[in-house]
Amino acid sequence: MCNSNIYMPYPMRVEKVTNEAPGVKTFRLNFINAEDAQQFTFKAGQFGEYSVFGTGESTFCIASSPTREGYIECTFRQSGKVTSALTNCEEGDTIGFRGPYGNIFPLDEWKGKNLLFIAGGIALPPMRCVIWNALDRRSDFKDVTIIYGARSVNDLVYKHELEEWKNRDDVKLVVTVDPGGETPDWKGEVGFVPSVVEKTAPVAANTIAIVCGPPVMIKYTFPVLEKLGFTDDTIYTTLENRMKCGFGKCGRCNVGKVYVCKDGPVFTYKQLKELPDEY
Amino acid sequence: MKRLHQIVSELLASGKAKLVIGYEKGTGEKRRPAFISDANEVERLVFDSQCSHNLSVYLTKPEYKHVTEIAVFATPQTMRAVVRLAGENQFQDKKLSFIVMDQDQNALLIEGAEVLANHLGKEKIALSSAQEELLAKFEAMSREERFAYWKEQLSNCVKCYACRAACPMCYCTRCTVEVNQPQWISVPSSLQGNFEYHIMRAMHMAGRCVDCGSCEAACPLGLPLNIITRRMIKDIEASLGPDIVSMDTKSVLNTFQPNDKENFIR
Amino acid sequence: MQTENYTITDSNLQQLLQALLSSGQKVVAPVRANNKVLFKEIKSASEVCSDHVQTTLSAKHLAFPRTEVLLQYKKTGKEVTINDFPFDAVPQTFLWGSRPCDAGGFAPLDGIFNWDSKDAIYNKRREQLTIISFSCTRHDDACFCTSMGGGPGNTAGSDMLITPAGNGTNIAEIITDKGKALFENYTSLFEEAMGADKEQYLTKIDKVFDTAEIKAKVEAFFESKVWKEQSARCMGCGACAYVCPACACFDIQDDKHGSKGSRLRCWDSCGFQLFTLHTSGHNPRETQARRWRQRVMHKFSYMPDRINVVGCSGCGRCSRACPADMNLAEHLEVIMKMEAEKI
């Protein structure tokens, strides 16, 4: 490993493309080289650099669970140069992936606890990885609650999985859309994520809260959780600063002395409070 | 200098200027931009023949865009840039004052870009003798020699974009070099990318360049960037008429004459 | 290895350079261009410039080029062939005539490219590089190497250090195995050490501050308005970062030509507004003041913390190159003199 080019991506085959929401797609990627597939491992919370050859690399999380082996999945919204090129990829195309990078959600430490997942919009993908990871070892945890909000019904991602979670007895799922985003037959909640969290009032005792979403959602959700009795070391989130390398060299993603790509992307609220306001 | 400090103090006291962009003593004999909003710091300011930065560049930087009342020390180069920028509607929400030096090196206060425009001399910015010499040498070159010359020069360009940052007319919030859909300019600082960058910059300066020389002065590698703009201005004047810096002249590429003359379109 | 001392005459030094060139080795040395001095590959010993204080650009490009190909690809239908970096094609290179601060500038790069993941491409270039530095007999008012733990005759980072001792002689210090290998190839050009103390031949640069104190100070003043004051005149170009021997921030971009192309690593700068801009439009380092603070903190706090080396060798290039005269040493001095209540 020492003498190999750390920028070499694994060639990956786009096996399946799922349209999740307007502009949002999920790719299932298979390793083209069998030996890559064999030696590749990752843990929930980690991310990678996905590349379209000729366009460049883009950073996002691995959205599938490490318990589902043999492939990885990623979900992205078309927004910049690389995600636009990815959007144009078809099943069968070859793209690049290097990773996994970053730290992990400490699932092992959470054994025996309740899990509360709170996600907004396109931030469900990083959470989906942990959710499936936790559900695949369901007996390790007590109550599992998922609160997910999006701008509109149309913008909800993983619609099939939301259905699947809804039908499970061992998962409590609350789905909400922003006021005005509901359809006539919408049966879920209407309201912003922080107020829905307050309304559903999950129990703070023996519970780990994992919050992912746009900065404004996070900003208003943390105080609600604190009000409900969550301590700042039981609240987890992921930061997503701009990155280029993924291993603490290119100099972009650091928040003060903390490198999001190495020390993150997973942080507790307690850790975040110690960081300067540069994320 | 006393008169200068008095003018600045009064501007700050009256609130006509919330920020003064002037010059102070820098490293060694250098003069450098100074930013003052506290009347107690006025003594720091100097304005003499060594002051050369075109301070108008700061007026469009995001950091100063929201400051409405600004006083700027203006050299003739700065004045030209301010007038062109005002002509491009960059100061619509600003109340600007200018401190200029008259022929006897006395500080003079001018309020408003319109007034400054009337104050502007018609004379061109003089090149240094070394620049004149280089330009003459360059004019004598064949096409192949010019290409070879820029190949050599641009091989040193590291694309630090100091020329762009120091140029008062480069105020776009998103420059062509940063547009990546499509990727107009090759990303690497390969020779081709460097040619593309400098050709693109020259084209975007057409009829807008105030010939202040900030780009060349800023280049850490000492690239002779004045050659590019000087030649362009000369050619534009030859085919499209005199290059007059004023508030109401439209820049060369924003307008046209039905009888514009050229000799190469068949 | 233990440093070994020898003497070498001016003419033998020329012969050593000539011998390297004649043997077909790649030699990079300071060369005059546009009234500036730059490190360029030379073909003849006469090209070398020796009457300069400092080159405009550092020598970092020899291990970390301003643009380099990390890999190449070729698309055929839905298939992509990826070609790895050609490690074997990296030529052995001799850097001739660098200053001790140039050589010292490689320590931060070594740290950045080797903490955690090892960057094999950088390491290969570094491995192939032999550094023959010349001690400084002159300096200018931008130099502050002594305050950064270096000095005009500092050996750290060089494989061989030549100190001009006047009268056509030089002190040659063989510092590393690479230096030793070079020495052993041309032993006959060297003579026994003359036993003179090299200090007397060096220029004197006052030590103004201490890196540990700077670290403590900049950390204490993170929220200070000093960053805004100092960066007021910063125009946001990348000159300081690009001339710096220790700046290693980079960008990764693809360069496409038809169905083929390459993935490139290019220099980047924390001073650029777009450096940290998210696609969403959010920018964690939105103002030039924040970007200036990042530059100083990265060099004097984060790097010492993370890789145990200060990200500055005191060469003063940034101060010389800055079109707005942002003088790093002066700014650090201001911070050093600040009292807690001035925040």
Added chain:
Amino acid sequence: MENNIKVVAFVCNWCTYAGADLTGTSRIKYSSDVKIVRFPCTGRIDFMLLMKAFAEGADGIIVSGCHPNDCHYTSGNFHARRRWIVFKSVLETFGIDTRRIQFSWVSAAEGAKWAEIVNTTVERIKELGPYTEYRELAGVEAP
């Protein structure tokens, strides 16, 4: 070798493109070494498109649109003319070979003129040979 040259023509939709169409329907034979790219107006043809064409393999370029006073959008070609005057000057400063760019006005009725423009341009470019001089600027130094 010299048969392998590529000429790209950036033409306006209303005059030259129609003119080129007429060349075809009139069965006037002309060089097939030209690739036509249709634009709404010469005013739309950014100079960077020409730079990109050279970078991506064009050895010669034709830019052609409506005669002055005939612009479909009234003044697009007048603006374009000024742009080409400046662009030619800038390119000459940099020593870019401007013999490789042919600007012309070809109306919808000038099928024969289009054939003549293309043929003389292609011939000239063949004499000049491929524009490797510029393309060699691309690429990054080998390690």
